[in-house]
Amino acid sequence: MRSGPWVAPRPRLAATLGQEALGVDIAPRAIEQAEAKAADRGLEVRFLVWDALRLAELGEQFDTVLDCGLFHVLDDADRVRFVHSLAAVVLPGGRYHMLCFSDRQPGESGPRRITQGEIRTSFAEGWDIDSIEPTVIEVTYDPSGALAWHAVVART
DSSP: OOOSOEEESSTHHHHHTTOOEEEEESOHHHHHHHHHHHHHTTOOOEEEEOOGGGGGGGOOOEEEEEEESSGGGSOHHHHHHHHHHHHHHEEEEEEEEEEEEBTTSOSSSSSOOBOHHHHHHHTSSSEEEEEEEEEEEEETTEEEEEEEEEEEEEEO
């Protein structure tokens, strides 16, 4: 892992590893809850109410970006905007780690299911796919979790 700043919806992990971390979410309540959890754990983390489609406006760059649950809620147009937003802030050689609902998840309810092909297409220009592996996301409505993809994508 490279040292340096991280941006993440859940940056407490980075902070526990001694890394500088910034957490962003468009929902003020989510930021309030994250700040409280970080304070309870004695972690120093910056949090901002911020739109992930406008990361360039932060005026910062990052070695690592963590995403758990954003990519799969974006429609096609916003997904393109999000990848451009990431490209503006991830340093060359930096990594984007994503957990998103997988098309392997049965049923129709809940977030959109993402295929490996959609991930590959989204990151076809300016990125290298390091890996896309099946995994499970912990969810509150099902103790067995939801089938997901863990993708690691490197900025070229």
